[in-house]
Amino acid sequence: xxxxxxxTRYPEPGKAxxxxxxxxxxxxxxxxxxxxxxxxxxxxxxxxxxxxxxLLIEVWFAxxxxxxxxQWLGDxxxxxxxxxxxxxxxxxxxxxxxxxxxxxRVAIIGTDCPDLxxxxxxxxxxxxxxxxxVVLGPAVDGGYYxxxxxxxxxxxxxxxxxxTDKVLQQTLDKANILCYxxxxxxxxxxxxxxxxxxxxxxxxxxxxxxxxEPRISELDQD
Numbered sequence: 458x459x460x461x462x463x464x465t466r467y468p469e470p471g472k473a474x475x476x477x478x479x480x481x482x483x484x485x486x487x488x489x490x491x492x493x494x495x496x497x498x499x500x501x502x503x504x505x506x507x508x509x510x511x512l513l514i515e516v517w518f519a520x521x522x523x524x525x526x527x528q529w530l531g532d533x534x535x536x537x538x539x540x541x542x543x544x545x546x547x548x549x550x551x552x553x554x555x556x557x558x559x560x561x562r563v564a565i566i567g568t569d570c571p572d573l574x575x576x577x578x579x580x581x582x583x584x585x586x587x588x589x590x591v592v593l594g595p596a597v598d599g600g601y602y603x604x605x606x607x608x609x610x611x612x613x614x615x616x617x618x619x620x621t622d623k624v625l626q627q628t629l630d631k632a633n634i635l636c637y638x639x640x641x642x643x644x645x646x647x648x649x650x651x652x653x654x655x656x657x658x659x660x661x662x663x664x665x666x667x668x669x670e671p672r673i674s675e676l677d678q679d
Contacts, residue, residue: 459582460513460555461501462565464539464548465494467521467529480651493648494568495530496666502533504575512582513560517551545614548604556609562586564605566594569647571660573602577642581605584640591632591639593625597646598653600624610637 466473474486481489501514515535518526526536537554539547548565555563562585566573577594584592585605591613594603599622604613612635617627632639646656657663 458513458560459511459562459585460515460560460564461508461578462551462555462563463494463498463501463514463516463534463568464551464565465516465568466490466519467525468494469520472520474648476650477648477654480654489648490568491529492666493571496571496662497566497568497573498530498534500662500665501575501578507575507579508582517547517565519547544619545617549609549611549614552606552609552614553611562605562607564592564603566603567647569649570594570596570602570645571648571656571662571666572645574661577645578603581642584642588638589640590637592642593628593639594642595625595644597644598622598649599626600647601628602645602647603642604628610635613637 468487468491470483470487471478473490477486477489498516501508505512515537516526516530517537517539519539523536523538537551540550542550551565552563562582564578564581566578573594581592581594581603582605585607590607591610592603592605593601596602601624613628613631616631617624629639647653648656657666660666
């Protein structure tokens with residue numbers, strides 16, 4: 458069995474996309490986060506055939522509660538709380554639970570990359586089926602937008618400088634030291650800071666995301 462876990466946060470103003478608040482305000486940042494998450498989930502649910510038809514999807518959330526998440530995103534997926542801890546601890550907890558439940562291949566993605574298409578997710582699982590132990594989707598800021606595993610590897614989530622440009626390289630260094638076979642997916646840009654907002658204007662999913670305020674589309678791409 459295969460499981461795709463979407464990591465997201467309940468879109469409460471002031472707690473979602475906080476690094477974008479200087480540019481968009483608390484309500485605007487939360488609204489963008491809401492649309493990115495909705496777009497990602499709708500895209501994946503609509504592409505079941507591209508994802509093999511048997512891929513399970515769960516949403517692991519921070520903030521809010523399960524009732525609020527269901528009111529927001531509906532009843533088509535399973536919801537679980539990420540729990541406490543840094544990002545590494547929370548991802549490790551999700552992977553551990555998934556493999557303990559009998560999953561054979563598991564991936565975690567975020568919702569910050571507007572260009573993350575179902576085809577890339579399908580490629581991730583295809584590479585895991587082909588024998589790769591670790592598959593990572595590199596982000597242009599030095600992090601990663603996706604990680605897929607064939608078994609629980611807790612070391613990959615320990616001693617990482619989360620939310621820095623060292624995340625991907627530190628993860629690959631650990632994989633190399635431990636002789637874990639790894640592969641990389643195409644590099645994508647994510648939306649973390651005001652300087653990233655121009656990506657919304659050029660995303661192939663820009664109309665689906667529906668957040669093209671004039672001042673964003675006019676931002677300097679440099």
